[in-house]
Amino acid sequence: MIQRKGTVLSSRNDIKVFDVTVRDGGLCNDFAFTDEFVRALYQANLKCGVDYMEFGYRADKRILEEARFGKWKFCREEDLRTIVGNNDTDLKIAVMADVGKCNYKADFLPKSESVIDMVRVACYADQIPTAIEMIEHLHALGYETACNIMAISKVGTAELSQALTLLCHSPVDVIYLVDSFGALYPENACQLSKLCIDAVKGTQKKIGFHAHNNQNLAFANTVETLSCGVSHLDATVQSLGRGAGNCALELLLGFLKNPKYSFLELLKFIETYIPALRAEGVCWGYDLQYMFTGLLNRHPREAIEFTAEKRGDYFEFYRSLLDYN
Amino acid sequence: MIQRKGTVLSSRNDIKVFDVTVRDGGLCNDFAFTDEFVRALYQANLKCGVDYMEFGYRADKRILEEARFGKWKFCREEDLRTIVGNNDTDLKIAVMADVGKCNYKADFLPKSESVIDMVRVACYADQIPTAIEMIEHLHALGYETACNIMAISKVGTAELSQALTLLCHSPVDVIYLVDSFGALYPENACQLSKLCIDAVKGTQKKIGFHAHNNQNLAFANTVETLSCGVSHLDATVQSLGRGAGNCALELLLGFLKNPKYSFLELLKFIETYIPALRAEGVCWGYDLQYMFTGLLNRHPREAIEFTAEKRGDYFEFYRSLLDYN
Numbered sequence: 001m002i003q004r005k006g007t008v009l010s011s012r013n014d015i016k017v018f019d020v021t022v023r024d025g026g027l028c029n030d031f032a033f034t035d036e037f038v039r040a041l042y043q044a045n046l047k048c049g050v051d052y053m054e055f056g057y058r059a060d061k062r063i064l065e066e067a068r069f070g071k072w073k074f075c076r077e078e079d080l081r082t083i084v085g086n087n088d089t090d091l092k093i094a095v096m097a098d099v100g101k102c103n104y105k106a107d108f109l110p111k112s113e114s115v116i117d118m119v120r121v122a123c124y125a126d127q128i129p130t131a132i133e134m135i136e137h138l139h140a141l142g143y144e145t146a147c148n149i150m151a152i153s154k155v156g157t158a159e160l161s162q163a164l165t166l167l168c169h170s171p172v173d174v175i176y177l178v179d180s181f182g183a184l185y186p187e188n189a190c191q192l193s194k195l196c197i198d199a200v201k202g203t204q205k206k207i208g209f210h211a212h213n214n215q216n217l218a219f220a221n222t223v224e225t226l227s228c229g230v231s232h233l234d235a236t237v238q239s240l241g242r243g244a245g246n247c248a249l250e251l252l253l254g255f256l257k258n259p260k261y262s263f264l265e266l267l268k269f270i271e272t273y274i275p276a277l278r279a280e281g282v283c284w285g286y287d288l289q290y291m292f293t294g295l296l297n298r299h300p301r302e303a304i305e306f307t308a309e310k311r312g313d314y315f316e317f318y319r320s321l322l323d324y325n
Numbered sequence: 326m327i328q329r330k331g332t333v334l335s336s337r338n339d340i341k342v343f344d345v346t347v348r349d350g351g352l353c354n355d356f357a358f359t360d361e362f363v364r365a366l367y368q369a370n371l372k373c374g375v376d377y378m379e380f381g382y383r384a385d386k387r388i389l390e391e392a393r394f395g396k397w398k399f400c401r402e403e404d405l406r407t408i409v410g411n412n413d414t415d416l417k418i419a420v421m422a423d424v425g426k427c428n429y430k431a432d433f434l435p436k437s438e439s440v441i442d443m444v445r446v447a448c449y450a451d452q453i454p455t456a457i458e459m460i461e462h463l464h465a466l467g468y469e470t471a472c473n474i475m476a477i478s479k480v481g482t483a484e485l486s487q488a489l490t491l492l493c494h495s496p497v498d499v500i501y502l503v504d505s506f507g508a509l510y511p512e513n514a515c516q517l518s519k520l521c522i523d524a525v526k527g528t529q530k531k532i533g534f535h536a537h538n539n540q541n542l543a544f545a546n547t548v549e550t551l552s553c554g555v556s557h558l559d560a561t562v563q564s565l566g567r568g569a570g571n572c573a574l575e576l577l578l579g580f581l582k583n584p585k586y587s588f589l590e591l592l593k594f595i596e597t598y599i600p601a602l603r604a605e606g607v608c609w610g611y612d613l614q615y616m617f618t619g620l621l622n623r624h625p626r627e628a629i630e631f632t633a634e635k636r637g638d639y640f641e642f643y644r645s646l647l648d649y650n
Binding site (some may be wrong): 004007010026118185186187189214216219220221223224227248250251253255265267268270275288291295312313314315318 | 487
């Protein structure tokens with residue numbers, strides 16, 4: 001039994017909603033969003049009471065060829081400012097930096113010269129020491145920091161406990177559980193959350209959750225971890241995100257009872273921009289192939305290929321997954 | 326805090342999976358399924374370890390014009406036997422009878438002459454006395470019986486307690502919570518389930534859950550109520566059902582750990598029959614308009630109209646719902 005924090009009618013001031021549409025959605029279209037799209041989303045997030053907007057990655061240009069990606073793979077300072085100016089708003093700006101794919105010592109200005117508020121360092125559990133080195137550097141520059149532990153459904157309890165101990169001794173502000181494979185059920189997600197919440201007790205650190213919708217549980221897992229005490233919640237407009245996508249921002253805003261949140265302006269954004277994105281061929285969302293990889297607790301890469309090839313032979317595809325399971 | 330029954334690795338022998346595809350899905354196409362479709366589904370359910378298959382309604386032909394509907398609105402004995410013969414299998418046959426829309430005294434044979442195993446009586450909470458009269462009659466005829474309390478998200482705790490007391494004194498075998506509006510969150514669904522489980526303690530009665538996917542929580546609510554002790558679980562192939570649809574049978578079978586269950590044959594059924602159904606224009610599944618009616622805890626009828634009209638003006642639609650909320 002896990003102690004719950006609040007009820008479905010609670011309004012908790014510790015909750016922070018992260019719109020990560022451009023960042024996780026960018027994985028569906030190589031970050032080729034127009035400025036108009038990103039600006040309209042920023043404006044909608046402002047009006048909807050969203051707490052943080054993640055604009056993309058700050059990827060290492062020595063590793064990732066600039067011409068192959070839209071600008072939000074790199075989130076240059078000037079590109080961010082084109083959208084947000086000096087961002088004199090309550091909406092904070094985040095970018096993500098992947099361990100091993102970010103030239104973080106060269107590519108981040110001191111916070112006083114940057115419009116970015118938070119850098120979220122994404123890593124696998126075995127990369128935690130490197131992540132902490134990045135976090136220490138970014139913290140010293142003045143940024144809020146998060147550590148997003150990916151593929152959390154593959155991390156054993158002992159390994160997670162060690163990671164949490166290391167992170168508790170670091171300056172990181174938020175520790176995220178990232179269900180990259182959409183493999184968790186609400187019960188699992190709550191157990192992992194509880195482990196994290198207990199580990200950071202007595203510190204100021206917060207716990208976050210980032211869901212994927214492979215088993216159509218992204219929203220459910222998000223509200224269930226929330227009810228177990230998780231405070232930092234990732235979501236994307238219309239679930240836009242890699243493969244089966246993420247927790248839908250509109251569902252999350254509809255659930256939250258704090259009157260600062262509203263999904264009204266988001267509806268206008270959705271009807272204006274999402275059909276066009278679909279028409280361009282950008283493809284995401286729950287389907288059987290993602291259920292299979294979620295159920296088998298593995299990376300969705302084969303399911304993404306199955307989708308791209310517009311295949312419909314689900315039985316044969318599932319059989320083929322079992323061959324390599 | 327609600328005591329959980331089992332874990333995600335448990336295999337509970339009390340679990341019964343109901344495929345209600347033809348019955349709830351029939352609300353999307355006026356029950357115009359071909360015999361081939363229904364027979365293939367029956368065969369798939371047999372191979373997948375499904376416990377009950379609900380074929381449709383036994384509707385009152387004095388009230389509902391026969392020519393307007395496919396045969397599964399009426400589930401005549403001879404139509405059932407065309408599909409299942411004498412059903413010499415472990416898969417039990419169910420039909421639904423709505424309070425006020427079923428000529429139950431005239432239209433049911435004694436169980437010894439019928440291929441039907443269970444009759445599920447659907448009613449609103451204020452119709453419980455009539456439902457119990459039907460249940461007593463059907464029980465006396467020899468059928469297993471269930472009472473499916475619809476629009477459960479509109480039923481107050483006091484009213485539900487009274488309903489449960491009445492039902493506990495009836496011969497009903499299973500009491501179902503039906504989240505007709507898809508308005509429940511997992512926490513609500515578990516609280517209601519717990520109320521029912523406590524009420525039937527000391528009897529042989531079982532509790533069931535029937536979800537709708539308006540807020541993309543049908544599967545999540547089903548597994549959460551299961552983990553709270555609910556045993557009888559409704560699902561439909563590919564969520565096929567009115568409006569936003571139901572809990573997907575393939576997701577549920579994927580979740581259950583009892584080795585009797587498998588979704589493999591269902592995949593073949595899905596790839597053969599579901600694309601054709603979509604191509605015919607049969608329309609169901611989660612979308613924003615259903616989220617709105619779920620969130621507002623009301624009947625999805627306006628959302629179904631919005632869908633049928635192929636509208637995409639979500640903001641205006643939501644605004645119009647608030648006018649009459």
